[in-house]
Amino acid sequence: MNTPLRPADLAREHGISTQAVRNYEHDGFLPPAARTPSGYRIYTQVHASALRAFLALVTAYGHTTAGGIMHAVHAGDVERALTLVDRGHEQLLRDRETLNAVRKAIGHLTAGSAPEPAATAWSIGELAHHLGVTAATVRAWERADILVPERDRATGYRVYRAADIRDAELTHLLRRGGYPLDHIATVVGQVRTAGGTESLAEALKSWQDRLTARGLAMLDAAGRLGAYLNSRP
Structure with a gap:
């Protein structure tokens, strides 16, 4: 899980820009990345899992709800994250x-x-x-x-x-x-x-x-969110 990854490695998997990856981190949708002495970001497989979860959540629930779920996870409030998921299913x-x-x-x-x-x-x-x-x-x-x-x-x-x-x-x-x-x-x-x-x-x-x-997207998002939660230290 600690294998170092570049922003380009995460971006390539989803066909997005490296700037989008950095923006997602800045907005709290990914956990903060460590930095090299020269200031370059160091991502890991945990960040890759977070990005997969966030983008799947966007497809299933929309950008606002997906962001709320990831913010709740990163704040340690898993119950809040699951409540947002439940509301989408409701x-x-x-x-x-x-x-x-x-x-x-x-x-x-x-x-x-x-x-x-x-x-x-x-x-x-x-x-x-x-x-x-x-x-x-x-x-x-x-x-x-x-x-x-x-x-x-x-x-x-x-x-x-x-x-x-x-x-x-x-x-x-x-x-x-x-x-x-x-x-x-x-x-x-x-x-x-x-x-x-x-x-x-x-x-x-x-x-x-x-x-x-949407239902199928929710199933996919649930699996990816679960994988991310299990990958976190």
Whole structure:
């Protein structure tokens, strides 16, 4: 584990620049490197393992979460690191559940059955909390003609019923998949009319593929993070 490595040795494995390696160390994503008397960095297999773990975590969880995990490890707070990993898996599970719920809703629509009315109408705050977004985001979807909630006659407040909640869940799913609002407006319009579902099926299949890829990336990242933890003194 103490075999000396140059920045170029670490960079070459991942096709990145030596400056990127130095930046990752500076930002705390790699443990500090020892220095030669002339000031050159001395990396080891431990640093190589850390870089593999960090880059795999970036693919699986994104740069911010990956950085948080590595910072927690280097601060000696493994529990914090594992909590961040768990939250990523929790988000993936929620995405899978939302996808399944949307598929069921689409199945009912294409079969010609109307959605059951909600037992209680939701406010914009309740809908935003349900989706884990802000009320401003929900209003933006309305401005894009994706959501068309009715208004309470007495207060003028928005009222979201079963069909609105279904449309909002679908919108949230597709936004997480990177689809633009104008595309989502078309897809949600198709859902409302229960016609022309080809674009919808394509969108859902694409997001399913993304979820599968993310899940596999998480498995790879977990293995590399575990290897790094085991390599540390």
